[in-house]
Amino acid sequence: xxxxxxxxxxxxxxxxxxxxxxxxxxxxxxxxxxxxxxxxxxxxxxxxxxxxxxxxxxxxxxxxxxxxxxxxxxxxxxxxxxxxxxxxxxxxxxxxxxxxxxxxxxxxxxxxxxxxxxxxxxxxxxxxx
Numbered sequence: 804x805x806x807x808x809x810x811x812x813x814x815x816x817x818x819x820x821x822x823x824x825x826x827x828x829x830x831x832x833x834x835x836x837x838x839x840x841x842x843x844x845x846x847x848x849x850x851x852x853x854x855x856x857x858x859x860x861x862x863x864x865x866x867x868x869x870x871x872x873x874x875x876x877x878x879x880x881x882x883x884x885x886x887x888x889x890x891x892x893x894x895x896x897x898x899x900x901x902x903x904x905x906x907x908x909x910x911x912x913x914x915x916x917x918x919x920x921x922x923x924x925x926x927x928x929x930x931x932x
């Protein structure tokens with residue numbers, strides 16, 4: 804994987820090896836730590852949606868509410884992250900729970916990288932059929 808980050812004077816701009824451009828750390832863009840946190844949640848939610856396969860048709864809502872704690876001293880790494888998976892729809896709750904567990908154990912590269920580095924990750928499921 805390759806990419807580039809450039810200073811724009813009022814923030815930064817990233818560009819992926821595939822040519823996708825995005826703003827970083829300006830008045831309307833997330834900070835690098837916010838990007839890491841949201842990348843982690845997005846990675847796991849991609850696993851959940853993908854794991855539902857043909858059952859996605861019954862899904863009305865899928866989101867992750869995020870809470871985190873960073874260390875008080877520099878470097879201010881994430882110490883704890885808690886995800887609340889909010890899933891609404893005609894999908895099996897037990898399947899959702901299995902997919903979430905699998906996401907954190909073996910699928911979500913972003914999250915696995917963070918937990919291997921010492922992050923305390925917890926999650927819960929707010930489910931409504």
